[in-house]
Amino acid sequence: METITGANGCDGFPKIKVAIVGGGLVGTLSACYFAKRGHEVHLYELRPDIRELEHVPGRSINLALSVRGRAALKEVGLEEQLVQRHGIPMYARMIHELDGSTRSIPYGKKDQCIYSVGRRFLNESLLTAAEKYPNVHCHFNQKLVSANLKQGQMTFERQPSKEIEQVEAQLVVGADGAFSSVRKQMMKQPLCDFSQTYIPHGYLELCIPALSDGTHAMPKNYLHIWPRGRFMMIALPNQDASWTVTLFMPFDEFGKLDTPQRLLAFFKEHFPDAVPLIGEEKLVSDFFACKPSPLVSVKCGPYNIGDTALIIGDAAHAMVPFYGQGMNAGFEDCRLLDAVLLKHKFDVGPALKEFSTTRRPDAEAICGLAMYNYVEMRDLVNRKSFLIRKKVDSLLHSLMPNLWIPLYTSVTFSHMPYAQCIKNKEWQDKVRHTKQNQHDYLINKRQFYRS
Amino acid sequence: METITGANGCDGFPKIKVAIVGGGLVGTLSACYFAKRGHEVHLYELRPDIRELEHVPGRSINLALSVRGRAALKEVGLEEQLVQRHGIPMYARMIHELDGSTRSIPYGKKDQCIYSVGRRFLNESLLTAAEKYPNVHCHFNQKLVSANLKQGQMTFERQPSKEIEQVEAQLVVGADGAFSSVRKQMMKQPLCDFSQTYIPHGYLELCIPALSDGTHAMPKNYLHIWPRGRFMMIALPNQDASWTVTLFMPFDEFGKLDTPQRLLAFFKEHFPDAVPLIGEEKLVSDFFACKPSPLVSVKCGPYNIGDTALIIGDAAHAMVPFYGQGMNAGFEDCRLLDAVLLKHKFDVGPALKEFSTTRRPDAEAICGLAMYNYVEMRDLVNRKSFLIRKKVDSLLHSLMPNLWIPLYTSVTFSHMPYAQCIKNKEWQDKVRHTKQNQHDYLINKRQFYRS
Numbered sequence: 001m002e003t004i005t006g007a008n009g010c011d012g013f014p015k016i017k018v019a020i021v022g023g024g025l026v027g028t029l030s031a032c033y034f035a036k037r038g039h040e041v042h043l044y045e046l047r048p049d050i051r052e053l054e055h056v057p058g059r060s061i062n063l064a065l066s067v068r069g070r071a072a073l074k075e076v077g078l079e080e081q082l083v084q085r086h087g088i089p090m091y092a093r094m095i096h097e098l099d100g101s102t103r104s105i106p107y108g109k110k111d112q113c114i115y116s117v118g119r120r121f122l123n124e125s126l127l128t129a130a131e132k133y134p135n136v137h138c139h140f141n142q143k144l145v146s147a148n149l150k151q152g153q154m155t156f157e158r159q160p161s162k163e164i165e166q167v168e169a170q171l172v173v174g175a176d177g178a179f180s181s182v183r184k185q186m187m188k189q190p191l192c193d194f195s196q197t198y199i200p201h202g203y204l205e206l207c208i209p210a211l212s213d214g215t216h217a218m219p220k221n222y223l224h225i226w227p228r229g230r231f232m233m234i235a236l237p238n239q240d241a242s243w244t245v246t247l248f249m250p251f252d253e254f255g256k257l258d259t260p261q262r263l264l265a266f267f268k269e270h271f272p273d274a275v276p277l278i279g280e281e282k283l284v285s286d287f288f289a290c291k292p293s294p295l296v297s298v299k300c301g302p303y304n305i306g307d308t309a310l311i312i313g314d315a316a317h318a319m320v321p322f323y324g325q326g327m328n329a330g331f332e333d334c335r336l337l338d339a340v341l342l343k344h345k346f347d348v349g350p351a352l353k354e355f356s357t358t359r360r361p362d363a364e365a366i367c368g369l370a371m372y373n374y375v376e377m378r379d380l381v382n383r384k385s386f387l388i389r390k391k392v393d394s395l396l397h398s399l400m401p402n403l404w405i406p407l408y409t410s411v412t413f414s415h416m417p418y419a420q421c422i423k424n425k426e427w428q429d430k431v432r433h434t435k436q437n438q439h440d441y442l443i444n445k446r447q448f449y450r451s
Numbered sequence: 452m453e454t455i456t457g458a459n460g461c462d463g464f465p466k467i468k469v470a471i472v473g474g475g476l477v478g479t480l481s482a483c484y485f486a487k488r489g490h491e492v493h494l495y496e497l498r499p500d501i502r503e504l505e506h507v508p509g510r511s512i513n514l515a516l517s518v519r520g521r522a523a524l525k526e527v528g529l530e531e532q533l534v535q536r537h538g539i540p541m542y543a544r545m546i547h548e549l550d551g552s553t554r555s556i557p558y559g560k561k562d563q564c565i566y567s568v569g570r571r572f573l574n575e576s577l578l579t580a581a582e583k584y585p586n587v588h589c590h591f592n593q594k595l596v597s598a599n600l601k602q603g604q605m606t607f608e609r610q611p612s613k614e615i616e617q618v619e620a621q622l623v624v625g626a627d628g629a630f631s632s633v634r635k636q637m638m639k640q641p642l643c644d645f646s647q648t649y650i651p652h653g654y655l656e657l658c659i660p661a662l663s664d665g666t667h668a669m670p671k672n673y674l675h676i677w678p679r680g681r682f683m684m685i686a687l688p689n690q691d692a693s694w695t696v697t698l699f700m701p702f703d704e705f706g707k708l709d710t711p712q713r714l715l716a717f718f719k720e721h722f723p724d725a726v727p728l729i730g731e732e733k734l735v736s737d738f739f740a741c742k743p744s745p746l747v748s749v750k751c752g753p754y755n756i757g758d759t760a761l762i763i764g765d766a767a768h769a770m771v772p773f774y775g776q777g778m779n780a781g782f783e784d785c786r787l788l789d790a791v792l793l794k795h796k797f798d799v800g801p802a803l804k805e806f807s808t809t810r811r812p813d814a815e816a817i818c819g820l821a822m823y824n825y826v827e828m829r830d831l832v833n834r835k836s837f838l839i840r841k842k843v844d845s846l847l848h849s850l851m852p853n854l855w856i857p858l859y860t861s862v863t864f865s866h867m868p869y870a871q872c873i874k875n876k877e878w879q880d881k882v883r884h885t886k887q888n889q890h891d892y893l894i895n896k897r898q899f900y901r902s
Contacts, residue, residue: 191702191745195646251642294641 004346007038013346015039019154019169021144022176023047025119026313026330028126030175032076033338035133037346042169043130044142044156046176051124062236062244063122064090064223064324065115066412072331075338082125087115088237094222100273104222108409114324116223116236147172147185149309171348172309175330178298180315186305194300199320199374200250201231202292208277210241217277218243226271233271245278254292260284295320297371299364303356307349310356312337317363322373325366325411329418333359365418369411455797458489464797466490470605470620472595473627474498476570477764477781479577481626483527484789486584488797493620494581495593495607497627502575513687513695514573515541515674515775516566517863523782526789533576538566539688545673551724555673559860565775567674567687598623598636600760622799623760626781629749631766637756645751650771650825651701652682653743659728661692668728669694677722684722696729705743711735746771748822750815754807758800761807763788768814773824776817776862780869784810816869820862 002015016039020027023045034041047053065073065083073079091113092104107114130136142156142165154167174182187194211217216237218224224243226233231249238244257263263284267275275283298318304310313330337355344351405414407428410421453466467490471478474496485492498504516524516534524530542564543555558565581587593607593616605618625633638645662668667688669675675686675694682700689695708714714735718726726734749769755761764781788806795802856865858879861872 191649193646193648195644195648197644197646198642 004038008036010037010342010346013037016170016346016348017168018042018171018173019044019152019167020173020175021154021182022174022180022313022315023050023123023127023138023140024175024177024313025123025126025327026334027173027175028123028130029072029076029331030173030312030334030337031130031136032078032126032133033334034173035130035136036076037338037342039135041130041133041136042167043136043138044144044154044167045138045140046143046159047140049127049138049140050120051127062238062246063117063119063327064236065117066324066328067414068325069328069331070115071415072335075335076129078125078129082122083115083117086121086239087117088239089113089115089221090223090237091221092223094219094224096224096226096271096273098228098270098272108413112409112413113221114223114412116238118238121239144176144181144185147182149182149185149189149305152308170308174309174311174315175313176315178296178314178318180311182309183300183311183315186309186311187300189305192300192302195298197297199295199297199371200252201248201374202251202254202294203246203248203321204254204287204290204292206245206247206278206283206286208235208243208245208274209279209282214241216241216243226274228270231270233274235274243277245274248295249292251292251294257287260288263287297367299367301356301360302353303360304352307352310337310352316359317367319367319370320374321370322376323366323370323411325370325418329363329366332415362418362420365422366411369407369418369422455489459487461488461793461797464488467621467797467799468619469493469622469624470495470603470618471624471626472605472633473625473631473764473766474501474574474578474589474591475626475628475764476574476577476778477785478624478626479574479581480523480527480782481624481763481785481788482581482587483529483577483584484785485624486581486587487527488789488793490586492581492584492587493618494587494589495595495605495618496589496591497594497610498591500578500589500591501571502578513689513697514568514570514778515687516568517775517779518865519776520779520782521566522866523786526786527580529576529580533573534566534568537572537576537690538568539690540564540566540672541674541688542672543674545670545675547675547677547722547724549679549721549723559857559864563860563864564672565674565863567689569689572690595627595632595636598633600633600636600640600756603759621759625760625762625766626764627766629747629765629769631762633760634751634762634766637760637762638751640756643751643753646749648748650746650748650822651703652699652825653702653705653745654697654699654772655705655738655741655743657696657698657729657734657737659686659694659696659725660730660733665692667692667694677725679721682721684725686725694728696725699746700743702743702745708738711739714738748818750818752807752811753804754811755803758803761788761803767810768818770818770821771825772821773827774817774821774862776821776869780814780817783866784814813869813871816873817862820858820869820873 004010004013004015018034018039018041020031020034020041020043023043027043027045031041031043065087070079070083073082090107092106094102094104096102127138131138139156141159143159145155145157147154149172152169152172154169154172156165156167157163158165172182174180174186176182186192208217218235220237224235231247231253233245233247235243235245257266264275264280267283296318297320298314300316303312303316312333314326316333317329319326319329336359340355341348341351344354405416405424407421407425410416410424411418416424455461455464455466469485469490469492471482471485471492471494474494478494478496482492482494516538521530521534524533541558543557545553545555547553578589582589590607592610594610596606596608598605600623603620603623605620605623607616607618608614609616623633625631625637627633637643659668669686671688677684682698682704684696684698686694686696708717715726715731718734747769748771749765751767754763754767763784765777767784768780770777770780787810791806792799792802795805856867856875858872858876861867861875862869867875
């Protein structure tokens with residue numbers, strides 16, 4: 001058995017040949033983690049090298065990096081470069097009312113923010129970072145067509161030549177997204193749970209261009225939201241002073257907007273202040289350039305097959321994008337997997353089992369929260385009860401920062417396991433709903449503990 | 452367009468070429484329904500003709516026919532022959548305690564019973580009944596390998612010759628069970644929800660043989676249950692005076708019983724009264740003859756693709772077997788599908804859409820109830836609170852037969868939509884938990900309505 005030498009406190013531990021399937025955000029970060037520990041890493045990606053493409057097709061939904069994602073980047077030395085130097089901090093939501101008026105709702109305490117980062121920039125940077133390790137080998141245009149995961153064997157088909165390559169690894173890591181091919185191979189094993197749920201909403205991306213002076217057309221350090229009940233629009237700032245705008249709407253409503261006239265009338269009725277920012281001509285051409293994309297939530301388990309294969313990120317737990325935690329949870333997977341492997345001194349079997357067992361309830365918790373926020377974001381943000389709860393939460397949090405942590409804060413600005421965030425919230429709701437009035441337990445903490 | 456002549460009130464309606472995939476219980480019954488209405492029916496079954504097989508491999512879990520299944524058989528004229536003449540009525544559960552003592556808990560009112568029927572007998576009889584229609588054509592040894600369901604096109608591979616046959620139909624009905632191939636083809640369409648959940652328990656079949664005088668070794672008109680908390684055994688009577696015994700247990704517990712000594716010690720500790728009935732030698736040989744099988748719960752939706760394809764029975768909603776409703780729900784699918792097609796005068800598109808929309812919440816309700824009973828049967832049957840609730844339920848039911856229907860009664864002995872059964876139960880629980888004591892609302896019905 002080969003052992004590791006000269007790498008990050010792992011000397012003498014077994015050296016593993018790892019095949020990572022999927023060169024997106026989570027796959028590339030995972031490659032960095034395994035490489036840092038001195039393992040032999042092969043990264044297989046279906047598409048061509050994203051750095052050589054002029055135009056990257058497909059989904060974007062701008063990314064909001066928060067504490068979990070940042071912590072995972074930090075451990076491989078990428079947080080400062082990718083987030084602090086490149087990301088645009090957003091300290092609050094900026095709500096756009098129908099009449100064009102706006103108001104902001106902070107995400108947390110004064111200095112707490114999430115960062116808007118471009119997906120392409122992040123993916124390219126992570127690829128380049130991974131390739132800097134001499135023990136990382138990238139293989140592009142490789143499509144997984146079959147696998148015997150129990151044996152760590154995979155067959156790839158090179159695109160477009162269809163040349164076949166047989167690959168063997170001691171550990172296969174599937175980081176190939178919501179429609180994961182590795183997961184499909186895993187599901188052929190007995191006793192695998194799986195669920196996929198589509199929501200009635202689809203999404204479509206639009207763009208607010210930079211102003212002619214090269215500045216942002218709206219206040220920059222906010223995540224802008226136009227909540228409209230059955231549908232919702234959001235905008236995240238880009239480095240080039242443009243905005244990525246995403247419209248979430250039921251598919252049948254999208255279907256009704258079938259002419260430029262109907263589209264413009266709809267926007268002028270529901271998002272009047274956004275129309276001049278996007279521009280009518282650009283709105284029409286961008287809107288009709290592509291079809292709305294579906295949104296799916298995926299849960300499954302276990303995440304591993306014995307000591308030879310594991311899925312992480314969206315492959316294991318794709319979620320709807322309404323809590324901004326999809327990428328953060330995927331990055332956290334990388335960090336936690338590294339920690340559990342280290343704990344078991346790279347005895348892969350027990351490590352994968354522990355990862356799957358402990359991570360699954362947390363991943364399912366955040367999938368559930370994201371689904372819940374799907375309703376909250378487009379609807380509750382406008383309701384008085386939501387705003388009052390936010391204010392009470394903030395007040396309690398400032399009085400008892402370690403005891404009373406609002407749900408959004410624990411999810412976004414802490415490392416508390418996601419399932420614990422929910423339990424914490426349930427306890428808070430229970431306290432809130434006791435028959436004592438809120439004033440009572442605010443002024444008497446001892447009573448608080450007993451309730 | 453060809454129209455129907457001379458069939459059951461459908462004259463003048465369009466005549467449809469229907470391909471039913473799956474010749475099990477639900478597929479064959481569905482064939483009878485379509486045939487009765489005068490359509491052209493082709494039934495495709497993967498296995499050979501079951502009537503020509505000496506031994507049928509695979510699962511059994513004896514079947515308990517209740518009101519829903521019987522009603523569906525009745526409409527094609529098969530209820531008397533298959534249930535009343537062949538089935539063995541079971542009026543109560545017979546609980547076996549550790550010390551060998553027994554007590555019975557009735558299923559409903561005095562004359563209410565469920566019927567134990569053999570799977571093979573039922574399947575063979577349904578096949579023969581279907582083939583009596585001149586417009587039914589059975590095709591055995593046909594494996595579905597691919598399909599374009601939107602076009603009603605399917606490719607079958609004949610077993611074992613692998614000869615390929617292309618088939619086209621106006622309507623494809625997938626009745627091919629929990630691991631349905633038709634469903635797999637449907638899931639390639641966008642926006643299909645799907646979930647499969649395995650429970651930690653597996654099952655294994657054993658047998659209590661008939662006594663030497665040809666009679667049953669236990670009181671015959673009962674479903675016998677040995678509830679033991681983490682595991683459970685049940686026995687259903689067969690026509691030949693034997694009993695089909697099913698042991699439900701977590702897979703890891705099965706794994707521990709790896710020698711005849713351990714197996715016998717386990718049975719003598721937990722099912723002492725059953726050991727002499729099964730016989731030690733037979734227990735050992737039957738137990739080690741096959742591996743325990745997994746139990747899966749499947750939900751998905753929609754059930755249809757446009758006006759060309761539909762899934763029914765386990766293909767649409769496989770459930771764990773603990774409510775005895777899997778086959779009953781599948782048979783009810785056939786009856787409801789026929790009714791909705793008739794209502795729409797065989798305008799297939801709107802009929803399939805209505806079936807999928809209305810049936811799905813009910814199917815998911817019974818899947819949920821079956822999962823809930825998974826806990827209740829092996830555990831709660833032994834708890835005092837369960838018995839007290841049963842008694843109170845029976846009392847209330849006898850006083851107000853149309854108003855207070857216990858959950859088990861509405862599921863098993865009525866046609867109330869499953870989702871409604873649950874709502875009904877939730878209302879009852881609410882009533883039960885009001886602070887008034889039960890005596891109060893028993894003697895004053897008006898108060899009851901207001902609560």
